[in-house]
Amino acid sequence: MPHYSDCKDGNNLERSICTKQKISQFIEKNIIIPEKAIEKSIQGTVYVRFVVGVDGSIKDVEIIKGVHPLLDDAAMNAISKLPNMVPGKQSGKNVPVFFQVPVRFVVDGKKRLFRRKKS
Numbered sequence: 001m002p003h004y005s006d007c008k009d010g011n012n013l014e015r016s017i018c019t020k021q022k023i024s025q026f027i028e029k030n031i032i033i034p035e036k037a038i039e040k041s042i043q044g045t046v047y048v049r050f051v052v053g054v055d056g057s058i059k060d061v062e063i064i065k066g067v068h069p070l071l072d073d074a075a076m077n078a079i080s081k082l083p084n085m086v087p088g089k090q091s092g093k094n095v096p097v098f099f100q101v102p103v104r105f106v107v108d109g110k111k112r113l114f115r116r117k118k119s
Contacts, residue, residue: 002052037070054094056084075103
């Protein structure tokens with residue numbers, strides 16, 4: 001399986017868990033949602049699929065299950081910015097691998113769990 005270079009230690013399961021955590025942290029840090037979505041309290045989970053290519057790059061980002069175009073775009077943009085990973089291998093050769101990631105958007109009355117898009 002592809003993994004972050006920071007997640008090189010351990011077995012496949014440990015690398016996979018570490019990579020999922022790194023992806024989640026990256027999305028949380030880099031997601032930007034338009035003010036309109038915040039104002040309208042649009043929330044839900046967007047499911048995004050992408051490919052880690054043979055060179056480790058993030059490709060073919062697409063929405064599997066969307067919530068609203070504003071959230072769908074925000075999720076796709078964050079995923080598209082993921083850094084390159086160590087590519088997956090099969091029989092010693094680099095291979096493309098699909099990933100699916102849920103991106104959860106929650107509006108809490110007092111606390112907005114979003115970064116605002118800069119105008």
